[in-house]
Amino acid sequence: MGRNNTSWFSEKILMGRTFGEFIRDNLTIGNMIALIILIFGIYAMVYRLIYGLGPATNLSDEYPWGFWIGFDILVGIALAAPGLTVGTAIHLFGLKEYHHFAKPVALSSLLGYVFAIFALLFDLGRYYNLYNLIIWSWGFSSVLFLVGWHFFLYTIICLIEFAPVVFEWLDLKRARDFFAKLIIWATIFGVIIAGGHQSALGGLYLVVPYKLHPLWYSALLPPFFLISAIFGGISIVIIEGTITHKAFRHQIKDFDEEDFNKKLIGLGKAAACALYIYLILKLLDFAHYEKWHYLKGFYGFWYAVELIAFVLVPALMFTSAVRNRIAWLVKLGAVLTAFGVIVNRLNVCLIAYKWYVPFSQKYYPAWTEIALSAGVVTLLVLTYRFVLNRMPVLYEHPKYKSEH
């Protein structure tokens, strides 16, 4: 505190360094790769804004929804469910031993939603009309209306859940205390809102009984999406926790690896339960609608792969990991589960959609579509790191320590 002229900017954003120092410190290989991805991503965004969806994507009148909806929205929102699952468990069901996860979990949900909506703006042809949805043009008969409104509400809820951390960082005690009291109410609303829209994302595909392959189409699509979002969200907590606790170990002074692994195994137990429930429902759906004869051919094979490799196998991995207390197996299972959620969403949105069309005429994403999605994911990771570096997410702010 020798210098009086230390501005707010250099203190809070540059973390006490000058601008030149800040740039120099950030010239790492990882950041260079991120920069390259970002350049391509931003190019794709600008290209989309200038020339429109036709040139920037491979979408057509036959395939109105492509990679951006499939990956950015369906996958992105499902994997942004940590707040729904772990956040609820901590605040509502009083699992206080997991309270270390509360802040990182709130952050990942918040960023997940913000960036999913950001990516969505590029897919919407008339993005500037989005306010219509909130203000006055209400399509009550639409599942997408429900999704849109719930995204809006849930983003606000995530903001409230994360606000105390921001105000701790800014050292505004009154605002921090105000939002800290709101958290429990935000969480209650959050369960209802998040449960509603996670299932509604599956509900979006209820209107295409003739276009979605019968193995994937089901009246149970909403619960399928909800439950898979739950285990997808838990997997992300495991993966994210593992990475951040390695990369930001210097921030956590009293890090107890054994205790951390114990918690991961606890999360693995919850994920295994959700996976088994999902599997049983899937089998029930399969048997009830008598889908046996669809099992031959590519789609049958692919359905079996999805169910066995990405649901049954990770479920068994979690089970074994929990019974034998093996932390690395939980992490491996989490990676496989999260990947399985990605596969499932892309199956519903792209592969099994219009399954009667031969593969040569199907939709394949253009490079710009993938570049934009990769750019958005990179932005998310960079923002996550930016926040972790500055705000008291992984550790307790010394001033507010006693109040947790």
Next chain:
Amino acid sequence: MKLNRREFLKGLGALAGTLIITKPSISQAYSKGDAPSIYATGNKANEKVWKIYEERKKKHLPPPEEPYAVLVDISKCIGCRRCEWACNEWNKNPNRPLKEFEASVHQKPSVFDKIRRPHAGNFTVVNRFYTKDGIPLYVKRQCMHCVHPACYSACLVEAYRKTPEGPVIYNKSVCLGCRYCMLACPFDIPAYEYYDPITPQITKCTMCYDRIVEGKVPACVEICTAGALTFGKRSEIVKLAWERIGNNPGKYVPYVYGEKEVGGTSWLYISPVPFEEIGFPKLEETPIPEYSERFLFMVKLFEVVGAWPLVFGAYYQITRSRKKKQSINEEKGEGHGKK
């Protein structure tokens, strides 16, 4: 050195040029054989129709006693494509001389070689199918104007309306361009102006709402001289379809497509061959909106009725059990102390 730098900059400029100013050439796509109507933008027909609808609503003009419908008799269509021409003409879509349309039925190769669908710049297409005996059948496709439109129920900003006259119409001013209506449509009809970066819109057949309200018939019906298209009140059109099937035994399959499909449509078809053979999807009678209605009802039930007591109950339970645990722990602690 100076020269080098200049060349370098030039090269850089060229690179930037290829990267940034590569406006996709539409002619390239033409040569790939894509329909040029994919690239059309700035359609005015849908907007015009919506304005008329709004004006009529403001004036409280009485709706007709009954919605209208069109019957397509596939056995009578000769593939002259005059309906396509008239549709483009009336709706101000990109058009070609009428003769070019009429000629394609005899041409080889012709546009009929490929199964087409409506795009941003054309609301109707005629496709050719061959029966098992090698006889060509011409099938007109356009919006079916469902009685319970899937596009309407899918739209999150209510950009669609089912008018009392029968047509399903679209309002671009509230549209977000999300294209969920295209996903939901069981007939794959709504098209999108993919090549408009700023104000893209959905385009589709309006059933010539602007003509119907003036007492005229749709442009395609008016120009059809083969007698393949008949316009009238829906109940009468259904009756006419069954009469034709009954009066000409063996000429038609005994089925009126669109009478019951997804709850009924305003365009009805009769055909000499089963409809699966001429590109019609096999659909159940359940209207598409019902699939999502049930779910929306469940969500409302969950959110309004079920979730509240569930969550508060859970919260109450937790606080109570926590207190119990605390008191048990305290008791235990005391017990230990006594020992």
